[in-house]
Amino acid sequence: MDILQVKDVSFDYPDKTVVKNLNFSIKKGDFLCIVGTNGTGKSTLLKLILNVLKPDKGRILIDGENSRHFKSFNKISYVSQKATDFNLSFPATVWEVVAAGLYPSFGFLRFPKKRDYKKRVFKALKTVGMHKYYKKLIGQLSGGQQQRVFIAKALVNNPQIIFLDEPTVGIDVKAVDSICCLLGELNRKMGITIVMVTHDISSIIYHSNKVLKLSEDGSARLVDSVDFGQETILKHIHHSNCK
């Protein structure tokens, strides 16, 4: 079953074509990485999928539902680049950040029973290994720990699919690897479909099974991770990156 279908989608900013006749689909349980050099439209594509932007042409289906009229918000979660997502000087605790993730699924007026919502927040924090830090202020954690908390916030509604825009930017190499392993586990053990924009392809490629490569001219190519890995390695063997 295709959980995400992008059908003939085109999108221009006033002075730039970003996506041109894009077609691809992924299945439930896939782990897709979206790659491409700066400015090739990776974030724009996520915004189109999440209905922040409207395609000029074509349509996008999430679990069969058109993204323009999408209502099943509990099925999807989004983790944006940490720094742009959240004011880290805001005095919120880890617990409060994760609990805030419950609002899209219930709304303010239909909030779940206290015992129920506590269980959910704790379970999400445990899954990312941050349950011991629940009382800490988010601004007091390391970049990698903060990103784990934002992943817990994305998990709290038991989504079927999680979208992430460069979740490993500005995090040291070891923490990048451990976040990539966490995402791999969410995918393999919990069956969550993952769609992730990344520049850290070498850390994540082991965990992903598909790569969508965007190009400057608005075209894109979907390949298996194994083929992508081989192509990338061969490129480095045959070409030096040095000037």
Ligand SMILES: Nc1ncnc2c1ncn2[C@@H]1O[C@H](COP(=O)(O)OP(=O)(O)OP(=O)(O)O)[C@@H](O)[C@H]1O
């Ligand atoms: N709101 C906007 N108005 C006009 N042009 C925009 C707007 N947002 C992005 N662009 C342009 O569209 C192109 C794609 O931008 P986008 O942010 O999607 O790229 P990206 O692949 O995510 O890049 P990066 O790797 O730097 O995050 C860029 O050339 C950018 O300058």
Ligand SMILES: [Mg+2]
């Ligand atoms: Mg971007």
